[in-house]
Each structure stands twice: as C-alpha cells, then as structure tokens.
Amino acid sequence: xxxxxLGTGTFGRVRQVQYTNGSSKFVFALKMLKKTEIVKLNxxxxxxxxxxxxxxxxxxxIVKMICSFQNKKYIYMLFExxxxxxxxxxxxxxxxxxxxxxQFYSAQILLALRYLHLNNVIYRDLKPENLLLxxxxxxxxxxxxxxxxxxxxxxxxxxxxxEYLAPEIIKGKKIGYSKDIDWWAIGVLLYEMLxxxxx
Numbered sequence: 118x119x120x121x122x123l124g125t126g127t128f129g130r131v132r133q134v135q136y137t138n139g140s141s142k143f144v145f146a147l148k149m150l151k152k153t154e155i156v157k158l159n160x161x162x163x164x165x166x167x168x169x170x171x172x173x174x175x176x177x178x179i180v181k182m183i184c185s186f187q188n189k190k191y192i193y194m195l196f197e198x199x200x201x202x203x204x205x206x207x208x209x210x211x212x213x214x215x216x217x218x219x220q221f222y223s224a225q226i227l228l229a230l231r232y233l234h235l236n237n238v239i240y241r242d243l244k245p246e247n248l249l250l251x252x253x254x255x256x257x258x259x260x261x262x263x264x265x266x267x268x269x270x271x272x273x274x275x276x277x278x279x280e281y282l283a284p285e286i287i288k289g290k291k292i293g294y295s296k297d298i299d300w301w302a303i304g305v306l307l308y309e310m311l312x313x314x315x316x
Contacts, residue, residue, distance in 0.1 A: 119147070124203075128154045128164075129191065133198060145183065148194040155192070160262075164192065167261045170238055178229040180249060180259040199257060201250025208245050213313040222248070222256045223307050229258045230303065234296045237267045241286075243302035244278050245309070270295055281305050 120133040128150040136143045155164055171182040171194070183195040201207075204222065208214070214222070226248065233240055241263040249259045263276045271293035277286060283301035285294035 127158065128160065134195075144198045146196040146198045148196065150192040150194075152187075152190060152192060163262055166265060168192075168194065170261050170264050170266065174233070174236065174238070176229055176232045178225045178255065178257055179232070180257045196259075199249040199259075200252040201254060203246055204248035204250060204256060205245035207250065208310065214310045216311065219307060219310040222310065223303065225256045226258065226303055226306070230299050233258075233264070234299070238264055239267050239272065239296045240264050240299050240302075241277050242281075243299060243306060244281050245306065267296065277302075 118135045118137070120135055123131040123133050123146055125131075129148070131146050131148045134145050134147045136145065150164060155161055168182075168185055172185075175181070180199065181197045183197065185192065185194045187193060226243070230240060230243075240258070240261070242260065243258075247258065247260040249257050251257060265272060265274075272295075273290055273293045275286060275290070277298075281302040283294065283298040285292065285301075286298055288294075
C-alpha cells in the first residue's frame, strides 16, 4: 500500500509504503525515480552509482536500502523507514542545538563518513536535509546521489550544495579534490547546528 509522500526531488518522490503479511505490517520508504527525467538531465551514471554504493554499504548511521527494482516508467529503491524525519526540520524548528546535541549528531555523522572513506566512497552532499532521524533519535546519512567511489586520490566534478562546498570543489577543474571535502562540510554543519542558519 502506497501511503503519504515523505519528500520530493528533481527525479521523483519518496513515499511511505506499507507491506502487509497476514497480521504483520511493515513500513518502508520507497524512492520513485522517473526514468524520463533521469535521462533528460543526463543522470543515468549518477543513479547507477548511487544504487551500487547503497548495495555495498552497511552501517548503523547510514540509511539501509532493502532492495531496488524497476518498471517502464520508474526506478524504485526501497529503504528502511525512519520515523524521526529530517534533521533539517528539527534544526529549523529549534533554531540551534545545545552543545551536547550537536556533539551527539556530529559523532554519528563522523562515524558514517569515516566508514565511507575507509570504503573509498566520497559523499559530497552533507547537509541537514540529507540527514534522517530514526525513532530513537539517532541520525542516518541518506541520499547518495552525489556519492562516488574514488578510483584515484582526486576527483574533479563540481557538485554538491553551494553553502557546504569546500574551496577545493569550486577550484575542482584545475586542482581536483579528495575525500577531505566531506570534513569541510561537517564543519559548516556543526557551525549551523550550534549557531543557527545565517542569512
């Protein structure tokens, strides 16, 4: 059963879905990506990379992909459902966090990024909208659309969210950048958690 919309993006939307087996009910998040939009925006390789990386990784602070499948119109990715919503929503509501809460979230994010880096994955899009909370309040990294397996020690693609971009990414075409850009982004995020969004 397809239930409410959890979020929308460039290529489609994420819906809450429920699977019923006898008296048991299981809730998941279903990411539905429109194939026409993926092709039109030349994102086929990014989607393939996202699916591949999500199939490889397994970490308590990274959202878990259960499976993926497709039909003529959509590519589907089925994820665990995280009832706490986005960290972005909590931060917007509260304005900023106490030092203890910011440390708690930062520690979990650092562990997730360290795991990715040890597995040669660069994340490249750390921001509150890509951090989900489970029912116990733990944070999980989501949306691997810009993630990439690093075959060399440098990459050159300009991508990510402007407010969180490290200087090396902006100069990327000339000098390239490494996994270190994820540490820059967590510094910006930590500042935002402690001070609040500065416009």
